[in-house]
Amino acid sequence: MFAAEGPGERVFGVLPRNGVRDEQDGEHLEPPITQATAHNNNVVGVFADRVDLRSGWQGQHVESVSIRDVSAVRIRGLINCTLILEDNAGRQYHLERMALPDARAVKAAVERQKQKASTYE
Amino acid sequence: MRRLGLLTTTILILVLALPGLAHAQDGPTVKDLSLAMDTMWVVVAAVLVLFMQAGFAMLEVGFSRMKNVGSVVAKILVNLAIAALLFWAVGFAIAFGTGNAIMGTQGWFLNVPAGAVNDAYAGLSWTQVPLSAKFLFQVAFCAVSLAIVWGTMLERTKFAVYVIFAVVFAGLIYPLVGHWIWGGGWLTELGMQDFAGSTVVHLSGAMAALAGTLLLGPRLGKYDDEGRPVTIPGHNMPLAVLGVLILWVGWYGFNPGSTMAATPQIADIALTTTLAAAAGVLGAMLMSYAYRRNVDVGMGGNGAIAALVAITAPCAFVAPWASIVIGFVAGFVMYATLMFVDRIGVDDPLGAIAAHGMGGVWGTLSCGLFTTPDLAAVGQPGLLYGGGLYQLGIQALGIIACGGFVFLSSLAVFAALKATIGIRVKPDQELDGLDIHEHGVYGYPDLVATDYQNGNGGSSRISDPVERTAEGTA
Numbered sequence: 077m078f079a080a081e082g083p084g085e086r087v088f089g090v091l092p093r094n095g096v097r098d099e100q101d102g103e104h105l106e107p108p109i110t111q112a113t114a115h116n117n118n119v120v121g122v123f124a125d126r127v128d129l130r131s132g133w134q135g136q137h138v139e140s141v142s143i144r145d146v147s148a149v150r151i152r153g154l155i156n157c158t159l160i161l162e163d164n165a166g167r168q169y170h171l172e173r174m175a176l177p178d179a180r181a182v183k184a185a186v187e188r189q190k191q192k193a194s195t196y197e
Numbered sequence: 198m199r200r201l202g203l204l205t206t207t208i209l210i211l212v213l214a215l216p217g218l219a220h221a222q223d224g225p226t227v228k229d230l231s232l233a234m235d236t237m238w239v240v241v242a243a244v245l246v247l248f249m250q251a252g253f254a255m256l257e258v259g260f261s262r263m264k265n266v267g268s269v270v271a272k273i274l275v276n277l278a279i280a281a282l283l284f285w286a287v288g289f290a291i292a293f294g295t296g297n298a299i300m301g302t303q304g305w306f307l308n309v310p311a312g313a314v315n316d317a318y319a320g321l322s323w324t325q326v327p328l329s330a331k332f333l334f335q336v337a338f339c340a341v342s343l344a345i346v347w348g349t350m351l352e353r354t355k356f357a358v359y360v361i362f363a364v365v366f367a368g369l370i371y372p373l374v375g376h377w378i379w380g381g382g383w384l385t386e387l388g389m390q391d392f393a394g395s396t397v398v399h400l401s402g403a404m405a406a407l408a409g410t411l412l413l414g415p416r417l418g419k420y421d422d423e424g425r426p427v428t429i430p431g432h433n434m435p436l437a438v439l440g441v442l443i444l445w446v447g448w449y450g451f452n453p454g455s456t457m458a459a460t461p462q463i464a465d466i467a468l469t470t471t472l473a474a475a476a477g478v479l480g481a482m483l484m485s486y487a488y489r490r491n492v493d494v495g496m497g498g499n500g501a502i503a504a505l506v507a508i509t510a511p512c513a514f515v516a517p518w519a520s521i522v523i524g525f526v527a528g529f530v531m532y533a534t535l536m537f538v539d540r541i542g543v544d545d546p547l548g549a550i551a552a553h554g555m556g557g558v559w560g561t562l563s564c565g566l567f568t569t570p571d572l573a574a575v576g577q578p579g580l581l582y583g584g585g586l587y588q589l590g591i592q593a594l595g596i597i598a599c600g601g602f603v604f605l606s607s608l609a610v611f612a613a614l615k616a617t618i619g620i621r622v623k624p625d626q627e628l629d630g631l632d633i634h635e636h637g638v639y640g641y642p643d644l645v646a647t648d649y650q651n652g653n654g655g656s657s658r659i660s661d662p663v664e665r666t667a668e669g670t671a
Contacts, residue, residue: 111624116424117417119624133421155412155612173414175619 110185112159112178114171120159122185125193127161129169141169143193149183151176159183232325234459239330242454245447246337250277252443253344257351258640259437260495260547262429264630265352266640272347272359279360280340283367288339289332291368292375293320298383300376307332320380324457334454335375338398341451342371345402346607348549349410353417353627356635358611358620365610366405374401374599388576389595390568390588392466393455395510395560396595401603403554407543408607412615415544417627426539429546434494441498445474448505452512466512470505473512473524477504480528488532495548496532503531503552507560511567513574519567523560530555561596565589 108121108128119130127146129139141163148162157179161169171179225233254273258266280288286306294301295317303309304317307328315322321331343366347359376382378391391397421427431437452470453463481500485493504524511523535551543550565588568579576591578584614620621627626634633639 108625113414113417113621113624113627115414116420117422119417121624133418133427135417155616175621176616177619178621 109189110181112171112174112182114159115173118171120161120171120182122182122189124189127186129161129171139169143186143189146186146190149186151179151183161186231459235324235457236326236330238459238463239324239326239334239454239457242450243330243334243337245450246334246341246454247277249337249341249444249447249451250344252440252445252447253341253348254440255436255443256440256498257348257547259433259435259440260431261351262630263432263641263644264632264639266432266632267636267638268356268631268640269351270640271356271636273344275356275360276343276347276363277340279363280343280367281336283364284336284339284372285332287368288372289318289335291372292335293318293331293380294376295319295381296376298377298386300373300382301380320376321457326457331457334457338394338451339367339371339375342394342398342402343367345399345549345553346405346409348547348553349406349543349545350413351546352631353621354409354413355618355620355622356631357618358614361614362405362409362607362610366607370405370603370606371397371401374603377599378595384591384595384598387591387594388588389591390514390564390573390576391510391561391595392513392575393452393509395506395557396599399506399509399553400557400561400596400600403550403557404600404604405607406545406549407554408604409611409620410543410545410550412608412611413620415542416546417624419544420542424542431495431546437495438498441501445501445505448474448509451505452509456513462513468517469512469515469520470508472517473504473508473520473527474501475504476521476524477501477507477528477531480504480525481532482528484529484532488536496535499531499535499548499552500528503527503556506553506556507563509557510560511564514564514568514572514579516567516569519563523563523567526563527556527559530559558596558600561592562589565592 106123108123111119111121113119117131117133117135119135121128121130124143126140126142129141131137131139141161145163145165146161147164148160150160150162152158152160154176156173157176159171159174159179159182161171163169174182250273254270257269257273261269289307290302290304291300294304296302301318301320309317309328314328318328318331321335324331343363346362346366347354350358375397377384378389378397379385389396416429419427419429448470449467453466456463456466477500478497479500481503482492482497484500485491485496504527507523507527508520512520515523531548531551534555535545535548538545538550545551564576564579565584565586566579566581568576568582568584568588570578570582570584573584577588580586580589611620622631622634630639
């Protein structure tokens, strides 16, 4: 399960403490730029303005991180990869057991959107 | 007068010629008839085993959700096609070609002169049927083993993964194990007993399945937030049971057909097969009732399959009473394994690891227990007949060697696929169903498409009917 952490802290196996919301009406109609499945019902989706981290056994919990708030995206591992998303507040989100091509696609999409966002600032 | 003379002469000539005609049309010899009957039986058995693909199709369709049925049957078709071609090209030679303790090295592409068949395929020189009949029968077994692999990986695997892994499995992994046990390899030399393939076919398929599903991960929604398994019911139990029954009938080609000769023994083998399957159904249903106070239809079907898998190895070596014990225990073992596998986070929609894996292990080991001295055509009698622990040890060695090899080699292939192309479909594809995304058509267009158009489907939205069961509250 991915984890949301305060600065300098890592916690696994719990739902994020901040910014959790239920899916909004019509939200499902907006297709993501890319998305991928991680361990334990976790799904990451990259949109034009945000990254959605969906969790819960029916995908009912969604934590959104604005593209502008994403500070870094790292990939660890080769076969069962961990995608580590870090925001400006120092929180790290770990999405485990992803496939390498999926993790790379998410990382590339996030970096591309960040570049676009900084172009229009 | 002249006409009478001409007529008489003609009749005399014909009468004299008749014995000559009779000699020119000598009837078939006993040997010819025996060969014809053997060939007919092997071909019929091969067709029965090939028809087991229909059984797998119905079983997997029944245990799947409606939105994925098209992908299931497409997978069955492509796997059969790839298995046939790869086994023809290289697999049959590796499995049964004359070679060394590890693999065969002759007979590629079935390209062998007519008089040299037994020299090229020493592993099958014990049967007199034509090469084409031998191949037809063995390729059906390869296809069955491959079909088992995908039972654990339903509803979330990319179609390309099926294709690529099938090439490796049918061309290399399965034939190597086949050579070790059936083709004159090192386990043949040790006297390992596996008459029709509990280890070669079923354990191999299950170990490859386990390797794949460990890397694939469970379906979305299979485990709740506390990690407890959630039942994702199949959409059609009648189809699933039809699949079981087709498999059961197909097993009459699988086990008795492995004699590769039309002998009276095939009736005895059919008897042990039938008794084991019947006992397996009851064993699994009893376990289901004891555990949940109801009789699960799917478990009953899996009990039959586990028992059939278990009896596959010892079917020609054991007495009828032993086949009942083997089948009954297989039902118990299957149920317990399925519960265990579910709880440790391994999502197996069909129960293939339990039925084919543990059924294969139990069946292979049971040779070392129940093989009678009269029927031990290979190896030694079992422990219960004074054969000691030798045969049991050989069986265990074979299980560990073959199971371990298949698991590790399959894990390597799936790991390479996961690191390069990925083995799992995108989340929205999984939730919408593989039919429309992988194949462009729905398996049930009238039902699923209508539902989709009414807005009850859609990307990025989880709307699957999953339910909590008593498993989650234990």
